[in-house]
Amino acid sequence: MKSLLKIFALFGTVFIVLMVRSGLAEETSSPEKETIVKKSVSIKQSELMAKTLFNNLWQELCEKFGERNLKFPKQVVFLNGAPGSGKGTNTLNVMRVLEISTPPIEVSSLLTTPECESLKARGQLVSDDVVITQVINELLKTENSRGIIIDGFPRTVVQAYFLKYLICKLHEIHNEMPTGFKIVKFSVTRQTSINRQLLRGAMAIEQNEKAKESGSKVVAVRPTDISFEAASRRYQIYEDSINACMAILRDDIPIYDINAEGTLEKVKRRTNNILSGQRKK
Numbered sequence: 001m002k003s004l005l006k007i008f009a010l011f012g013t014v015f016i017v018l019m020v021r022s023g024l025a026e027e028t029s030s031p032e033k034e035t036i037v038k039k040s041v042s043i044k045q046s047e048l049m050a051k052t053l054f055n056n057l058w059q060e061l062c063e064k065f066g067e068r069n070l071k072f073p074k075q076v077v078f079l080n081g082a083p084g085s086g087k088g089t090n091t092l093n094v095m096r097v098l099e100i101s102t103p104p105i106e107v108s109s110l111l112t113t114p115e116c117e118s119l120k121a122r123g124q125l126v127s128d129d130v131v132i133t134q135v136i137n138e139l140l141k142t143e144n145s146r147g148i149i150i151d152g153f154p155r156t157v158v159q160a161y162f163l164k165y166l167i168c169k170l171h172e173i174h175n176e177m178p179t180g181f182k183i184v185k186f187s188v189t190r191q192t193s194i195n196r197q198l199l200r201g202a203m204a205i206e207q208n209e210k211a212k213e214s215g216s217k218v219v220a221v222r223p224t225d226i227s228f229e230a231a232s233r234r235y236q237i238y239e240d241s242i243n244a245c246m247a248i249l250r251d252d253i254p255i256y257d258i259n260a261e262g263t264l265e266k267v268k269r270r271t272n273n274i275l276s277g278q279r280k281k
Contacts, residue, residue, distance in 0.1 A: 043157055043244075050161030053129055057136060058169065065140075067173065072139055074180045075100060075147035078154065078163070078253075080242055081186035083224070083234050084196030085260040086267060091149065093268050094184060097275045100147040107152035110134040121223055128158040147180070155238075160245035167252050181253050182278065185242065186260040186267070193235040194228060201225030254278070 061070055077098060081087025091104055111117075111134065116126045135153050138144060154160040167181060188196070201221055208218040224230040246255055256274050260267050 046157040047161050049128070050158045051165065053132060053158070054162050054165040054169075057133065061136070061140075070140065071142075071145060072170065073144050073146065073148050076139065076181050077147075077149045078181075078183045079104070079149050079151045079185070080153075080155070080183065081260065082188050082193050082238050082242075083231070084193040084200070085186035085188045086196075086264065087151070087186045087260075089264065090186060090258075090260070090267060090271060091151065093271055094275065095149065097272055098147070098278065100149060102144055102146065102148050104149035104151050105135075105138045105144075107131060107135065107150065107155075110138070128156055128162075131155075132159060132162050154245045154249075155241050157241075157244050157248065160248040164249055164252050183246075183249065183253055183255045184258065184275070185246075185255070186258050188260045190232065190235050190239075192261060194231045197222075197225050197231040197234070198228065 061067075075098065077094065077100065079087060079091065079094065081090075095101070095104070111126045111130065116130070119126055131153065135150055138150065139148070154163050204219050204221045204225065208221070211218045224234040249255070256278070258267065258270050258274055
């Protein structure tokens with residue numbers, strides 16, 4: 001019996017040595033592989049969650065309006081931008097180029113409960129079911145039928161998969177892809193983002209000092225606009241989420257990535273060059 005145990009031990013040792021030499025033992029226990037597996041599971045869970053959210057919400061809409069009566073805008077621009085990219089400043093130009101006259105819908109403005117406000121102030125995200133429901137409600141309003149900009153969507157993997165399912169469903173119903181859907185995103189480097197966030201905070205503080213002296217109204221100052229670490233973290237949260245979203249949607253919807261470095265005039269010219277001819281009649 002002892003001799004058999006020695007033989008098994010010997011074979012076990014040889015097997016481990018072979019694994020190490022081939023890189024298998026190191027690979028199976030590496031932190032990198034564990035991270036990849038965890039991300040894969042997380043993405044799969046998000047996909048299933050999005051599917052459930054979509055099926056439930058779509059069923060509710062069909063029961064309320066009838067599937068054939070669900071009219072989405074002829075042109076929907078999902079606008080995104082890194083913190084400090086000048087997304088808000090450049091929105092009017094996007095509207096002009098794409099001939100959209102309806103005021104843009106900022107997702108953050110739809111989320112005004114104290115809990116939502118607290119999360120936004122810390123640079124974190126509001127739950128997906130709340131965001132998605134609000135966005136769909138806006139898309140179905142008759143005043144937005146000719147075209148609308150949704151500012152700040154999608155921002156999570158769940159939201160991206162939901163949009164993917166919506167596009168597929170509209171394709172299924174109308175036997176063609178909804179060509180009026182597009183994503184426009186403004187991009188800057190981490191350093192530019194941090195610099196612009198901190199500059200915005202410094203300007204807000206200076207403005208508030210003057211406002212206090214004159215007795216006029218002060219403006220809110222984001223915690224992420226007065227801390228290097230918070231500004232950097234906000235940028236990273238955005239980059240991680242938007243990159244994951246774009247990877248999910250790149251085969252389903254046109255994505256126009258605009259370099260927002262440099263002056264406003266330079267960014268305006270780039271926007272014109274990229275978006276001209278992309279409007280939906």
